[in-house]
Amino acid sequence: xxxxxxxxxxxxAITVFGLYPSMTIGPKEGWQVYSSAQDADGRCICTVVxxxxxxxxxxxxxxxxxxxxxxxxxxxxxxxxxxxxTQRDFQYVMKMENQMKGLRTKFKQIEDDRKTIMARNFQExxxxxxxxxxxxxxxxxxxTDAQLISxxxxxxxxxxxxxxxxxxxxxxxxxxxxxxxVLRLDSRLRNCMGKLTCGKLMxxxxxxxxxxxxxxxxxxxxxxxxxxxxxxxxxxxxxTNSKIVREYKTMEDFVAxxxxxxxxxxxxxxGTGHVVYNGSLxxxxxxxxxxxxxxxxxxxxxxxxxxEYSGFHNTYSYSWGGFSDIDVMTDELGMWLVYATxxxxxNIVIAQMDPDTLEVQxxxxxxxxxxxxxESFMICGTLYITNxxxxxxxxxxxxxTKTSSYEYTDIPFHNQYFxxxxxxxxxxxxxxxxxxxxxxxxxxxxxxxxxKTEDDS
Numbered sequence: 001x002x003x004x005x006x007x008x009x010x011x012x013a014i015t016v017f018g019l020y021p022s023m024t025i026g027p028k029e030g031w032q033v034y035s036s037a038q039d040a041d042g043r044c045i046c047t048v049v050x051x052x053x054x055x056x057x058x059x060x061x062x063x064x065x066x067x068x069x070x071x072x073x074x075x076x077x078x079x080x081x082x083x084x085x086t087q088r089d090f091q092y093v094m095k096m097e098n099q100m101k102g103l104r105t106k107f108k109q110i111e112d113d114r115k116t117i118m119a120r121n122f123q124e125x126x127x128x129x130x131x132x133x134x135x136x137x138x139x140x141x142x143x144t145d146a147q148l149i150s151x152x153x154x155x156x157x158x159x160x161x162x163x164x165x166x167x168x169x170x171x172x173x174x175x176x177x178x179x180x181x182v183l184r185l186d187s188r189l190r191n192c193m194g195k196l197t198c199g200k201l202m203x204x205x206x207x208x209x210x211x212x213x214x215x216x217x218x219x220x221x222x223x224x225x226x227x228x229x230x231x232x233x234x235x236x237x238x239x240t241n242s243k244i245v246r247e248y249k250t251m252e253d254f255v256a257x258x259x260x261x262x263x264x265x266x267x268x269x270x271g272t273g274h275v276v277y278n279g280s281l282x283x284x285x286x287x288x289x290x291x292x293x294x295x296x297x298x299x300x301x302x303x304x305x306x307x308e309y310s311g312f313h314n315t316y317s318y319s320w321g322g323f324s325d326i327d328v329m330t331d332e333l334g335m336w337l338v339y340a341t342x343x344x345x346x347n348i349v350i351a352q353m354d355p356d357t358l359e360v361q362x363x364x365x366x367x368x369x370x371x372x373x374x375e376s377f378m379i380c381g382t383l384y385i386t387n388x389x390x391x392x393x394x395x396x397x398x399x400x401t402k403t404s405s406y407e408y409t410d411i412p413f414h415n416q417y418f419x420x421x422x423x424x425x426x427x428x429x430x431x432x433x434x435x436x437x438x439x440x441x442x443x444x445x446x447x448x449x450x451x452k453t454e455d456d457s
Contacts, residue, residue, distance in 0.1 A: 198332050198380030199447030201395065204413040207434065207441035211255055214238070217272060217322050217421040218435045220254075224330055224428040225278040232260075239272050239322040239421065240286060247296070266301055267292060270313065272422040272435065273327030277335060277355055284326040287313050291328065291337070291358050305358035307351070309341040316340035316370040320389040320421055325370075331378040332427045338383065340370035348373065350383055350401060366399045366406060375423035377432060379447070384409070389420045413443060 214237040221234055233254040235246040243265040248254040268286035275282050280302060281294045289310040293303040310316075311325050316339065318324040327338040337351040337360070350364040366383070374389035387396035395411035417437035424433050425445070432443035 199449040200382070201379055201384055201398070201409075201411060201445060202448045203446035204395070204411055204432065204443050205446070206443040207414060207416055207436070208444075209416070209439055209441050210251070211440045212438060213257070213440065214435075214438055216419060216438050219272040219274050219422045219424075220435065220440050221274070221276050221424065221433055222251075222426060222429065223276045223279065224426050226428070234276050234281070236269065236272075236274060239324070240270055241268060243268050245281065263294075263296065263299065265292075265294060271317070271322060271324040271326060273324060273329070273338075273424075275328045275330050275335075275424065277330050280355075282328045282335070282355075284312070284323075284328070289326065289339075291326070291353075293355075293358060303356070303358050307337060307339060307360070309343055310337075310339040310349075311341065311346075311370075316346050318376075318389065319371060319374050320419070322421060324421075327376065329376075329378045329424060330427065331380060331425055333381045336378050336383075338376055338378075346370055348376070348383070348385070348399075350399065352401070362401075364399065364401050364404060368397050368399070368406075375420055377423055377425040379425050379427075379445070384411075386413075386420075386423070389415075391415050391418050393420065416441065 214235075217239040218235070218237045220236070222231065226232070231250045233248040233251055235248070235254070236242070237244075245263040245265060246259050247261040247263065248258065249260045253260065265281075265283075269283045270286045270288075271284055273284065276296075279295065279297055281292075281296065283292055283294070284290070285292050285304065289307045289312040290304050291307055292301060294300070295302050307326060312323070314321060314323055314325065316325050318327075325339060329336040329338060333352075335353045335355045337353050339349055339351070340346050341349055344365045346369055348366045348368050348370050350366065351360045352362050353360055368385055372387070374386040374393050376383055376385040378384075381401045383399045383401070384395045385397040385399075386393045393415050394413065395409050397406060398409050399406040415436065417439045419437040420434055421437075422433070422435035425431075426433055429442075430445060430447070432445060434441050434443060
């Protein structure tokens with residue numbers, strides 16, 4: 001670098017004349033005076049000389065230097081171009097690497113999804129097989145039923161021929177005898193159809209959310225005894241300290257909150273186990289074991305009766321509490337009461353009740369603790385009990401009043417809003433009405449019908 005510096009910058013020579021003031025020295029050839037200095041007497045002290053400006057340009061080293069500089073500049077430009085290309089190629093490589101990582105992730109996800117789909121399909125097939133398994137004995141029964149129906153068809157055909165003949169030949173047959181045959185056939189047909197009205201609970205689907213309103217606890221219902229044109233809805237918010245019942249003309253009005261009428265009951269209610277049956281409300285009177293029958297038409301109490309030995313006011317409530325000791329229910333066979341007594345060690349008691357007089361006609365003692373039950377409902381004379389009121393609840397236990405026997409079941413249902421405080425079956429709608437944490441919802445039920453012949457009975 002020192003040599004290069006001496007080439008790049010002209011050499012400046014300083015000649016000092018302090019010792020020889022009278023001596024004048026001129027610059028050598030190729031040099032020129034750059035500067036001079038004098039003392040106070042005008043004597044020259046020093047002279048600075050430098051090469052002529054055009055001297056270096058003619059020098060061979062100068063030419064080499066310029067060539068070297070040009071090469072350096074060319075190399076710098078080449079290095080800059082190479083650097084730009086390298087950066088562009090590096091970005092391209094990085095982009096390709098990211099794409100490769102994305103492809104690996106997608107391939108792994110596709111493989112995982114394929115395994116998940118295969119597992120889900122296998123589970124669906126297994127569930128279908130489980131659903132079809134109970135139908136095998138029924139198919140055997142249908143063989144006998146088909147013969148019975150064929151017999152009915154044949155008898156109807158014969159009667160039709162007889163009636164046609166009567167039109168042509170009056171008096172050929174005894175009319176009273178023929179009429180009795182028709183009545184017997186009609187009775188047998190109705191009896192056969194009656195056997196289809198009840199069944200065993202197989203599945204619960206839903207729920208369908210109808211409305212969101214009220215507090216966490218309450219009850220809502222329709223009348224299973226009403227005609228198909230009568231779709232009134234009744235609404236009772238909270239489980240205690242209230243006497244107000246709201247009525248809606250239709251389900252659409254209920255959703256729109258268009259109240260048609262409000263009733264002020266003579267007594268407060270307790271719990272959420274109320275029902276409307278044949279135009280009257282049945283409920284548990286506050287802080288008592290008394291059942292009240294209230295007529296919506298007259299606005300009066302038609303009957304009230306104490307339920308003997310029954311616990312009340314959270315003595316034997318469901319697992320969620322709420323003074324739910326006494327639960328009034330209805331199904332295809334009439335009206336029922338579900339409660340618990342000290343005599344049955346706090347286990348559930350089922351009672352069949354006369355809806356007119358509120359008199360208990362018969363009772364059944366189960367071995368299921370009332371406090372361990374989430375909720376319960378009756379279908380075709382069988383009580384179904386859930387094992388919880390919270391998420392993960394299922395129908396765990398059933399008790400048949402026809403056979404006075406019980407069995408453990410496993411029928412899940414979706415507790416969508418995590419807390420159920422009312423669950424009642426409506427025989428007309430074939431649905432479960434539920435109050436689920438401030439939401440009014442409906443569950444559909446699937447019943448397994450078994451047609452019994454005279455030989456079976």
